Amino acid sequence: MAKKPGIPKGTRDFTPEEVTKRNYITGIIKTQFQRYGFQPIETPSFENSDTLLGKYGDEGDRLIFRILNSGDFLRKAKPDHLENRDSNAMASDISEKALRYDLTVPFARYVVMHQNEIDLPFKRYQIQPVWRADRPQKGRFREFYQCDADVVGSNSLWQEVEFVKLYDAVFHELGLKGVTIKINNRKVLAGLAEIIGAADKLIDFTVALDKLDKIGEEGVKKEMLEKGLSEQAIERIQPLFAFEGSNEERLDQLEAMLKTSEEGMKGVEELRFIFSNVSALGVLAANLEVDVTLARGLNYYTGAIFEVGAPEGVAMGSIGGGGRYDDLTGIFGLKGVSGVGISFGLDRIYLVLEELGLFPESVTENTRVLILNFGEAEAFYGMELLQQLRNKGINAELYPDAAKMKKQMNYANKRNIPYVVLAGTQEMNDATYTLKNMSNGEQDTLKQQELLDKLT
């Protein structure tokens, strides 16, 4: 026998049940995206390398899957690159395409290329797979789906308010309570770095701060010292390590710290706007939290930063994230267009819903009625009913073989089919059908029209 086939690390096949459940999630996300006024687009699964490279930082570049050129590509490679075993330089000689790493950069590219045909503000959503050459772990794959909604061409903070509401609406409809929407602002982080005289060390400063819940206060201070921040500087941000109280109280504390930083004050003001308005409008399923340690995606975010954490007790990284980029399309030559957006991590949301048992029973119900097969003549009689059921929009099927009843019944059980129709010689003689409810075992012998009425 041939060697057993396999699939690449970090990729998965999906069974019918898994696809059905995934469709349930994306269906809800899609519906809410549309309800909030977003329009769908799609972009290619691979882009020109220079569209992607350099957009996600050095770490990001490392994780981009690159596509080998066709043909005798080595012949065109620069001899000195080959000679020196210079992988990075070689890579650009022999590869000019790469797999999509996220949906935001391709979207920025899309906006620039289609700038003459789109009206700003442009609100689009996009649900497609992305690829990262990461080392897989639970909830971390090398191929996974992102569900993004972004707006370009509006500086209004009402967009941020809308996105928080959108997050909340989706998680509420999924029945996922207790998610935490964490919000921060790049300007606040920049302000903090500024008041401690470390404006040039913003990234090091925030990366260290981001680890607070993981390595604790001492760990963060140690890392900051290693990165060259002074003792006095760290002393000035001491209040951050004991940040408590309501969101309003936290904002008050932040404001007190940032009084001397114009940029920092602007960030606090923006956070206040978002929080006060979202609070006044109300949330259904999520907790809102000011989190000054949140520092995701700092390579590009310039204003709001969002991250959604799974409910307490579920070991899962973030299930969503987003933020604002003041100059989203600038990298592709279209200046002064601001963008803000959020993303849902489909694969992680799936794992969370599965762990919490939140998929409705009805989600996996595909066929509603199974007609049992007792033989050729009976099958034809069943087919007549089948057509009527399908005309009424009821998912129905006939068991293809005149197998033992036990086998046919078991098939219905395993497929989670709620109704079975028995149509044998008795029913044919009386022009009736016997409808059996598989969950409680009750059955009725009915005329065709009665049966149809009962199921619609």
Place this chain on the structure above:
RNA sequence: GUGGUUGUAGCUCAGCUGGUUAGAGCGCUGGAUUGUGGUUCCAGAGGUCGCCGGUUCGAACCCGGUCUUCCACCCCA
């Protein structure tokens, strides 16, 4: 990319310091039961012990490599 971890039947897992023919539960197939499933009882099928190589009289077990899983770091959905 760094360090570690896991892999035995379709699934979840036993398998002693290396020693005949590798086990269990669940599931699957058939029967008890020719038009009534889920419960019960009986029988049966199913494994190159992830893969390649090494040590040994002898390897599921020891060693090396490789793939995969999960974990920590990095980063992230």
